[in-house]
Amino acid sequence: MGYAPSELALVPFVSVENMMRIVHATGIERFLAELARYIEEDFRRWELFDKTPRVASHSREGVIELMPTSDGEAYGFKYVNGHPKNTREGRQTVTAFGVMAEVDTGYPVLITEMTILTALRTAAMSALAARHLAPDGARTMALIGNGAQSEFQALAFKALVGVDRLRLYDIDRAASRRCARNLAGRGLDITLCGGPQEAVEGADIITTVTADKQYATILTDNMVGPGIHINAVGGDCPGKTELHRDILMRSSIFVEYPPQTRVEGEIQQLAADHPVTELWRVITGGTPGRSARDEITLFDSVGFAVEDFSALRYMRALLSGLPYFDKLDLLADPDDPRDLFGMLMRAQPQAA
Amino acid sequence: MGYAPSELALVPFVSVENMMRIVHATGIERFLAELARYIEEDFRRWELFDKTPRVASHSREGVIELMPTSDGEAYGFKYVNGHPKNTREGRQTVTAFGVMAEVDTGYPVLITEMTILTALRTAAMSALAARHLAPDGARTMALIGNGAQSEFQALAFKALVGVDRLRLYDIDRAASRRCARNLAGRGLDITLCGGPQEAVEGADIITTVTADKQYATILTDNMVGPGIHINAVGGDCPGKTELHRDILMRSSIFVEYPPQTRVEGEIQQLAADHPVTELWRVITGGTPGRSARDEITLFDSVGFAVEDFSALRYMRALLSGLPYFDKLDLLADPDDPRDLFGMLMRAQPQAA
Structure with a gap:
């Protein structure tokens, strides 16, 4: 039958x-x-x-x-x-x-x-958070880590935030060159930089999206000026962070879901009761996002279900x-x- | 490209x-x-x-x-x-x-x-447990609940335990008839029964595999004689059981993984510290399975990863x-x- x-x-x-x-x-x-x-x-x-x-x-x-x-x-x-x-x-x-x-x-x-689809949603999430947290009129983004997620971040920030100037840095210069080549002809003004310090010069937004599974310090405290928005994407599992702890101490920190971020995010470096704001509260308007021009905002992105x-x-x-x-x-x-x-x-x- | x-x-x-x-x-x-x-x-x-x-x-x-x-x-x-x-x-x-x-x-x-595949593995698991727990020479099985899992149980007990006589009962008699028809020609002597009491007459093994999500009492205490093996398959989630508590109190209970079975199995009716034996300990030979002719053994099956x-x-x-x-x-x-x-x-x- x-x-x-x-x-x-x-x-x-x-x-x-x-x-x-x-x-x-x-x-x-x-x-x-x-x-x-x-x-x-x-x-x-x-x-x-x-x-x-x-x-x-x-x-x-x-x-x-x-x-x-x-x-x-x-x-x-x-x-x-x-x-x-x-x-x-x-x-x-x-x-x-x-x-x-x-x-x-x-x-x-x-x-x-x-x-x-995850590459796209991670980038869309980052840009959505930045729309609520980045300084008004942000046009320049430092993009540190130019691997598989980098172009998606660049295009999401262009489409959702209005970023049109990119400053690229990767320890592998070939990765930066490929990222720039992949993004050519899309209306982005792209500069290849020799180090993180150079990449963050003049940036309104810093996106870190490096891949090594370790406690790394992609950004040190002196690189981060007042008023900047940091989109920290790469620190997303236990033992993997990108930012120096001192940066976190100076920042207003926004997260997706605290029980997960405290284990996986940059804030795994901080005390378990360090104050953070859940991003959904900002998006619904119940809690302010950026509240001062010189405030450093940090979206500690780990990706949530x-x-x-x-x-x-x-x-x-x-x-x-x-x-x-x-x-x-x-x-x-x-x-x-x-x-x-x-x-x-x-x-x-x-x-x- | x-x-x-x-x-x-x-x-x-x-x-x-x-x-x-x-x-x-x-x-x-x-x-x-x-x-x-x-x-x-x-x-x-x-x-x-x-x-x-x-x-x-x-x-x-x-x-x-x-x-x-x-x-x-x-x-x-x-x-x-x-x-x-x-x-x-x-x-x-x-x-x-x-x-x-x-x-x-x-x-x-x-x-x-x-x-x-789950229907097959559930039946294979039941028969594997019975091989370690059922009385020697068991040939007659009462099969109570004749829905989607019933024929798989019957064939697994035939292939692994040597069961060749089945006594079927379901509240829906059409289900029992279909089960008997599906199993025709496979060397099983099949009797359709009018109730659970009739089904368990002369059985060495009782398999309960009913589907209603509720606390049910498919078997009452007086139906279960000494020396029998009970294969309780249907009670497999919180709020869903098949056996009267008194039967459990008289039985030696074997389970797959206690943290799951205590929530989902028949033993959700018992105190959280009621003694049970993990089946893997019997299979490795570290713990005895059936230890007396008149012992009632119960495999409280819920299905484990x-x-x-x-x-x-x-x-x-x-x-x-x-x-x-x-x-x-x-x-x-x-x-x-x-x-x-x-x-x-x-x-x-x-x-x-």
């Missing part, structure tokens, strides 16, 4: 190739701006989400994490790894995929690659108008739900 | 249809027996696993869970939902899929449907010799791992 899966059994799947098609069909800057709007909407209803720190499995070489959350109607989770040594073997440091399901039925309704949820929600909206997905026969769907065994037996190949 | 994913970017995917092909190519009883062997191997090295209770997201209608574990070399997790009302809309109560990844790289190496890990491991072994999988373009794999953005840009469709 064989087996023909019904529509209920099929789950839309976005491959890497289709994700790239979707980004190009949308336009990358528009994609970043719309994604930021989805994140902003979810931060406005922050209290509604079922929140938990990610479930991490650490090993000598890296970490594998599951990041679930739910708004009561939809449930989403992301699988993501972080393995800094992967690049030596031609693999990505970070790869990810995500799943969205209906809470009422538990049925998955979307499976998607999230390596590219709600942002991935927003990204999955945005993908579902895009797929309602774009044909760039496959359908996976993932869910066993017998005619009679109590007869799973019968479905299996009816699928048995007949003897010739 | 376009995009052609490399082998590193492709993840083997087992659809529902391919899972059924694999089960038939292997033979279902052999599949159950081999799967039990994989579970037994992993229970023998139990202490090596990174164990955590499942991460559950409860809602009014059901629950969505992630069940991760790792043996230090491989990492596996299962997504599974439980929504008892789903059957009203023609959906499964439980659907599942699973992922296995390499710990050293964090790269997924297998994605598979697990609705069918290590069993899903064993099932994923078994699937990987089977796939090395069978062509029944697809390859998913799930992992972004740029030529230069630091140049994710460049890969995205090179995939841009050229203007005509």
Whole structure:
């Protein structure tokens, strides 16, 4: 009798190739701006989400994490790894995929690659935070660390904040050159710099997005002038930080979800009760963001499940108008739900 | 320039249809027996696993869970939902899929449907436990609850324990009839019974596998004679039990992972310090299983992540010799791992 899966059994799947098609069909800057709007909407209803720190499995070489959350109607989770040594073997440091399901039925309704999508949502999140925290009229950004996340940051800050001057620095000068080449022709005035000190000259915003898994000091205290906004992206797991502690002590610190950031973010260097502001409180208007011209604001970004949820929600909206997905026969769907065994037996190949 | 994913970017995917092909190519009883062997191997090295209770997201209608574990070399997790009302809309109560990844790289190496696979592993686990706990020479099993899991239980007990007489009971007699029909011609002597009391007459083993999410009393104390083995499968989440508390008080209780079973299993009815034996200690031989002819043994099964890990491991072994999988373009794999953005840009469709 064989087996023909019904529509209920099929789950839309976005491959890497289709994700790239979707980004190009949308336009990358528009994609970043719309994604930021989805994140902003979810931060406005922050209290509604079922929140938990990610479930991490650490090993000598890296970490594998599951990041679930739910708004009561939809449930989403992301699988993501972080393995800094992967690049030596031609693999990505970070790869990810995500799943969205209906809470009422538990049925998955979307499976998607999230390596590219995470790069986009991280950049959209950074730029969204900067829109609330950076000084008015910020146009110049120092971008320190010119690896896989750097171009996404640059374009998100262009699309959402109005940044049009970039000052690049990476310990690997070839990385800076590639970043500049990838961003050519997009209306950005780009300067390659010989060190972090040179990169921060005249910058309104400093974005740090380096990859080494260690306590590093990309920025020292003397490099950070009054009024600047720091977007600290690279310090995102235990034992991995980028900023000198003295900078943190002078800054107003904004975070996504304190129970996670205190373990993973720059503030792992500080006392457990050091005051921080949850970004959702700024976005809803309940708490001020930047309150003085010479204030140093710091967004201690680690990436939280709600942002991935927003990204999955945005993908579902895009797929309602774009044909760039496959359908996976993932869910066993017998005619009679109590007869799973019968479905299996009816699928048995007949003897010739 | 376009995009052609490399082998590193492709993840083997087992659809529902391919899972059924694999089960038939292997033979279902052999599949159950081999799967039990994989579970037994992993229970023998139990202490090596990174164990955590499942991460559950409860809602009014059901629950969505992630069940991760790792043996230090491989990492596996299962997504599974439980929504008892789903059957009203023609959906499964439980659907599942699973992922296995390499710990050293964090790269997924297998994605598979697990609705069918979970039905098989649950049955294999039950029969494995019974092999260590049921009375010698057990041939007659009462099977109470004749829904989607029932036939799998029957065949696993046939393949692993030698059960060849089944006594079926379900509140829905049509379910019992379908179960009997599905199992016809497999060498099982099957009797349909009018109630639980009739079903347990002469049984060496009682398997309870009912589906209602409530505190139920499928078995009362007077139905359970000395020397019997009870395989309690259906009581597997908070608020869902099948056995009267008095039965538990007379039984030697064996469990998978106490921190999870105390919340989800039959023993949620008992004090938090009620003595139970971890099954892995019996399987390794460190602790006796059944120690007297008239002892009542109870396997309080809830399903634990290590069993899903064993099932994923078994699937990987089977796939090395069978062509029944697809390859998913799930992992972004740029030529230069630091140049994710460049890969995205090179995939841009050229203007005509």
